Amino acid sequence: MGTNNLRVLEITVISGEDLSINRRQPVKKNAFVTIKTESFKDQMMTTKMDKDGGSYPAWDEKFVMNMPMHARYFTVEVRCKTNNAAGERIIGTARIPASDFLGGYVPENYLHFLSYRLWDTKGERNGIINLSVRVKSSPEIKVNGGAASCSRPWSGAPAGADQKVSDGGMVTGIPVWSA
Template identity: 45%
Template structure:
């Protein structure tokens, strides 16, 4: 089972850095004890510690090592606060982070991505921003002959056929077009 886990998943080094402009219902600023939770689709949960000092601008800089299956398209980040003036443990906002933001064919393994996402409260309203970094770790024993992610380099296999033909690598981009009936 351990061998299967290593083959079918990639190790992510995820750092929850900070959040900005957090508020509670009624648009009151968060005063203290904000923390972040990472949730994977298979049910894993990871949480930062609480920031008791920085209120609406918490800073955690908490690093996690997470094994995610290759077929998992996203994970969820949620920011919460825990203190009596907001009624105990309260969800402030969340975001669904697409894995494709940092695992496309043209990103090398061990490349450090710095990302920021808009948080939304349970009603879909904007409620702050979360800042994070993520790195897809190269599997142990993988060759480093290729600078870019590929099955040889141990990267995340994300695409299908070669875009350039005759086995040459490449990237194809598409633009979605809405229905105009």
């Protein structure tokens, strides 16, 4: 897959909230997170274990991952190490839709702070995951052998003379379409 078919994501796994095992017993220790993109299931990133956070772990770990342009989501799983033969247990899973951090009127390199409900293997609510996502922009993309800029800087127009703006402010707005 060529680099033009990929976007680069900077994902920071911040923390978890209200994590429990089978919705009855709070997680005591050893929680960690795995992240994988829709099309690259073999590309998986894993945080360190939070040994002390219990059901409110904090990781604050940053990962840089490739995500195909056609991918619709990436998956976050919160797990914990167990003492039994299985070794680890899935606490909860969240699918993060690409539409939550792509498109719209958001400038490139915008840092999105996101929180998602986690769902256990039985389909029941089981805590929350907090993370941030930034789509990294590249300074240039090669198009048919040439170079084309892919960044669109945000700019505004200076406030009009009839406006009393003492600090040199900018006028901003969002386009609205009507039928």
